[in-house]
Amino acid sequence: MAKVSFEHVGKTFYGARDIAALQDVTFSVNDGEFVALLGPSGCGKSTVLNLLAGFENPTEGSVRIDGGPVSSPGPDRGVVFQEAALLPWLTVWKNVTFGPEVQGIPRNTFEPLTRELLRLVGLEAFTDSLPVQLSGGMRQRVGIARVLVMRPRALLMDEPFGALDAQTRMQMQQLLLDVWQSRRTSVLFVTHDIDEAILLADRVLVMSVRPGRIAREIPITLPRPRSINSLTSSEFMSYKAQIMTEMNVKGAAH
Amino acid sequence: MSVAPTHSPAAKPARPDGATVPKRQAPALSRSVRNVALAIILPVSVIALWQWAGTGGSLFGGVLPTPERVWDAWYQWAFGQAGLGLNPYSGTWLSNVLFSTQRVAQGFACAIIIGIPLGILIGWNNLATSTIDPTVQVLRPIPITAWLPFSIAVFGIQDIGSVFLIALGAFYPIVINASQGARDVERNLVRAALMMGAGRMTVLRRVVLPASLPSIFTGLRVGLGIGWTAVIVSEMVAVKSGLGYVLWDAYYVGRMDVVIADMASIGALGFLSDRLILMLERWVLGWRRMQSFQA
Numbered sequence: 013m014a015k016v017s018f019e020h021v022g023k024t025f026y027g028a029r030d031i032a033a034l035q036d037v038t039f040s041v042n043d044g045e046f047v048a049l050l051g052p053s054g055c056g057k058s059t060v061l062n063l064l065a066g067f068e069n070p071t072e073g074s075v076r077i078d079g080g081p082v083s084s085p086g087p088d089r090g091v092v093f094q095e096a097a098l099l100p101w102l103t104v105w106k107n108v109t110f111g112p113e114v115q116g117i118p119r120n121t122f123e124p125l126t127r128e129l130l131r132l133v134g135l136e137a138f139t140d141s142l143p144v145q146l147s148g149g150m151r152q153r154v155g156i157a158r159v160l161v162m163r164p165r166a167l168l169m170d171e172p173f174g175a176l177d178a179q180t181r182m183q184m185q186q187l188l189l190d191v192w193q194s195r196r197t198s199v200l201f202v203t204h205d206i207d208e209a210i211l212l213a214d215r216v217l218v219m220s221v222r223p224g225r226i227a228r229e230i231p232i233t234l235p236r237p238r239s240i241n242s243l244t245s246s247e248f249m250s251y252k253a254q255i256m257t258e259m260n261v262k263g264a265a266h
Numbered sequence: 267m268s269v270a271p272t273h274s275p276a277a278k279p280a281r282p283d284g285a286t287v288p289k290r291q292a293p294a295l296s297r298s299v300r301n302v303a304l305a306i307i308l309p310v311s312v313i314a315l316w317q318w319a320g321t322g323g324s325l326f327g328g329v330l331p332t333p334e335r336v337w338d339a340w341y342q343w344a345f346g347q348a349g350l351g352l353n354p355y356s357g358t359w360l361s362n363v364l365f366s367t368q369r370v371a372q373g374f375a376c377a378i379i380i381g382i383p384l385g386i387l388i389g390w391n392n393l394a395t396s397t398i399d400p401t402v403q404v405l406r407p408i409p410i411t412a413w414l415p416f417s418i419a420v421f422g423i424q425d426i427g428s429v430f431l432i433a434l435g436a437f438y439p440i441v442i443n444a445s446q447g448a449r450d451v452e453r454n455l456v457r458a459a460l461m462m463g464a465g466r467m468t469v470l471r472r473v474v475l476p477a478s479l480p481s482i483f484t485g486l487r488v489g490l491g492i493g494w495t496a497v498i499v500s501e502m503v504a505v506k507s508g509l510g511y512v513l514w515d516a517y518y519v520g521r522m523d524v525v526i527a528d529m530a531s532i533g534a535l536g537f538l539s540d541r542l543i544l545m546l547e548r549w550v551l552g553w554r555r556m557q558s559f560q561a
Binding site for chain 1: 380443452454455457458459460461462464465468472473476553554
């Protein structure tokens, strides 16, 4: 569990034409908190996640985890990618054990945990399968298991369910809620799906378009444990209306 | 690589009523027999035509021997007794094949040992790209045949000159394909590995190398083909043994039957060695075959 903080973070991509992706982004994620970063495509929300992952470095401001600056990727921040990004030549089992293995963690420590996590995500029958033999949802579950096996302090998810069909997406959201409920890792979850943000998060950060800024911060106080049924409650609807207004107004202003 | 039986693409679901699904495709064995049959129609017709046209004895003014005579010459070359009679080629086929094959193997091994690591480095590291790649690209257009005088001057009439030319010829396609493969590695795979705590060397070995393998194998197949070209050219000029030497020697003494038997031998060796690489590729890249369209 960890506290994440962004302080006045700016990110410009220098090139033939400089692109200011982020400007003065300030927010924090508390210990064990689930924060959703919501915005239209191109608003820089994935850049925020890449900065926290250490894949990119900020051009202004600072990104910190538990007080220390983030400078490179590491197993304390587990990233779940949109297209799973599994190593296609490794079996499910070897994809999940890749992290602990390259870190030199003893086999007898991570093997039981791997077995437990594969059971948790419902893939214990597919340990010897290759990623290409799995469905999109199954691949994403491997992506989640391979991150959890490293016991990360924070979970970084970049539109992880964006490429899935509606039904699979709901199952995955439920699975994620269950996993988070039992492990209480801090989560930064990037999405463009309003329903998904409200259903999952303790707090929704709505971003505006280029340069990306945090336009509004909306705490979601829907009772937990939540389930797909929460989607139809009147409270849910009022959050949704609020966010839609926020996003539409910002969209119209540009 | 093991495959979960529950998800094997080959497993055909049984129909709920218990009836077996009728087979649409012929069984594998008869299909491959059919493929072989289809493949040999063309060469067999050409050979038959050639035999028919040459039987009068005046094919290209008698220069070109009939397939029958080529076959006799080949048989004598391969199984005749060495050192007896008037035929200097008698019984020397195998030793010449081995000479050439050994040179190709040595040169190809050098090309692999240098080409693959260098190619991956060029594709992966910006400094290596800017310091090494331009030199490779400038040297590459010089054909290996143009290196022949250089090679003879430096190494003399010796094996090593031939091996050098083979290594050089095979090196370019290997290094270029390896660097292309390393350049094209999906960014998120590298990021995922770094995120899981892999160091740079581990990423190179366990992500970049396997991800580049499909491209590397393309380079190996092209490189081996060039290796066979290089061994024949160099043996014609720079050494005194091997299929290339026999080819040129037989031409000088007017033994066109041996020339053609020699050409056929080179073709067969090139074909067989390519099959070997293809088999290795199928074995190493089993994961990829399942991804491809034909799977």
